[in-house]
Amino acid sequence: MMTHHENNSVLKRLVGKSKTIREVKKFINLAARYDYPIIISGETGVGKTLLAQLIHSVSMRKERPFLHQSCSNIPSELFESELFGHEKGAFTGAIEKKKGKIEIADGGTLFLDEISDLSLQNQAKTLLFIDRGKFFRVGGTEEIKTDVRIIAASNRDLKKEVKSGRFREDLYFRLNTLDIHIPPLRDRKEDIPLLAGEILRRENERNKMKKSISSEAINKLLNYDFPGNVRELENICKRAILYSKGNEIKENDVFFEREVTSRKRKKLTYSQVKKTLQKHKSNISKTARSLGISRQYLYKILKQKKV
Numbered sequence: 001m002m003t004h005h006e007n008n009s010v011l012k013r014l015v016g017k018s019k020t021i022r023e024v025k026k027f028i029n030l031a032a033r034y035d036y037p038i039i040i041s042g043e044t045g046v047g048k049t050l051l052a053q054l055i056h057s058v059s060m061r062k063e064r065p066f067l068h069q070s071c072s073n074i075p076s077e078l079f080e081s082e083l084f085g086h087e088k089g090a091f092t093g094a095i096e097k098k099k100g101k102i103e104i105a106d107g108g109t110l111f112l113d114e115i116s117d118l119s120l121q122n123q124a125k126t127l128l129f130i131d132r133g134k135f136f137r138v139g140g141t142e143e144i145k146t147d148v149r150i151i152a153a154s155n156r157d158l159k160k161e162v163k164s165g166r167f168r169e170d171l172y173f174r175l176n177t178l179d180i181h182i183p184p185l186r187d188r189k190e191d192i193p194l195l196a197g198e199i200l201r202r203e204n205e206r207n208k209m210k211k212s213i214s215s216e217a218i219n220k221l222l223n224y225d226f227p228g229n230v231r232e233l234e235n236i237c238k239r240a241i242l243y244s245k246g247n248e249i250k251e252n253d254v255f256f257e258r259e260v261t262s263r264k265r266k267k268l269t270y271s272q273v274k275k276t277l278q279k280h281k282s283n284i285s286k287t288a289r290s291l292g293i294s295r296q297y298l299y300k301i302l303k304q305k306k307v
């Protein structure tokens with residue numbers, strides 16, 4: 001395991017001061033000490049993959065590989081051969097023997113991303129492996145032993161998936177010894193300024209620049225709901241850097257690709273939009289930007305009045 005000092009420097013990569021982030025840090029320490037499977041849940045872009053990597057890099061498995069396997073948009077048979085590998089001639093196209101990820105990750109960690117998308121059949125195979133620590137390559141007759149820690153992630157609520165019969169309860173119970181939910185960024189807005197600052201610091205270093213961000217721009221970020229969470233914040237900040245003239249990011253350099261959420265959407269009336277449009281001399285892009293909405297959504301509001 002890592003020394004305290006090393007541990008702290010890894011934890012620094014997780015930015016934020018909210019209760020959530022403090023709890024996530026505690027969870028990492030726990031997950032580093034106890035070698036159990038893990039489930040991480042949360043919306044897209046909240047930091048599930050980052051958390052999985054951090055856990056691995058402070059765990060006793062850190063010197064061994066960390067492998068990533070997506071469970072969505074992958075045909076069942078391909079998933080199987082990716083995970084368990086295959087023998088030469090196991091199926092058409094299997095011209096060579098191939099090691100699967102759980103064999104390569106021996107001693108390390110396998111990150112199963114979007115586990116709720118796994119077919120029931122592959123859920124059964126995964127469960128069998130977790131139970132026995134042994135598996136067969138596709139087309140293989142020899143049982144192979146491997147020691148891999150599973151970290152699973154899901155956008156969906158796995159408990160609900162279990163209730164509706166889409167996810168095996170036994171697999172769920174096998175995985176959820178250590179489980180954590182990362183709430184969306186809009187529920188921990190105090191992290192936004194820190195994250196924006198960290199993103200800016202990183203991008204400044206990368207582009208050899210010294211841009212800062214105005215408090216008005218920060219306020220605008222604080223009023224947005226971030227359906228794409230931290231990933232979306234990163235994109236918005238990078239774009240704001242790109243659009244800003246001078247060395248300071250202004251309010252108008254910050255704009256949102258996605259529509260604002262329904263809560264904010266309701267507040268925007270046709271007349272408000274019309275007024276802002278006039279102020280910007282009918283310039284759609286400028287109007288949308290200053291309202292913090294997408295151009296598509298702006299058109300939608302304008303159209304609504306016409307009918």
Ligand SMILES: Nc1ncnc2c1ncn2[C@@H]1O[C@H](COP(=O)(O)OP(=O)(O)OP(=O)(O)O)[C@@H](O)[C@H]1O
Pocket residue numbers: 013014015016021042043044045046047048049050051155195230231234
């Ligand atoms: N607390 C945080 N501190 C610093 N960076 C963060 C934090 N949370 C997320 N990020 C960054 O935000 C981006 C999105 O995070 P990540 O890819 O881990 O999300 P995810 O939950 O795995 O998303 P998806 O469900 O789409 O796979 C990454 O670049 C990640 O490094």
Ligand SMILES: [Mg+2]
Pocket residue numbers: 048049050113
């Ligand atoms: Mg991810």
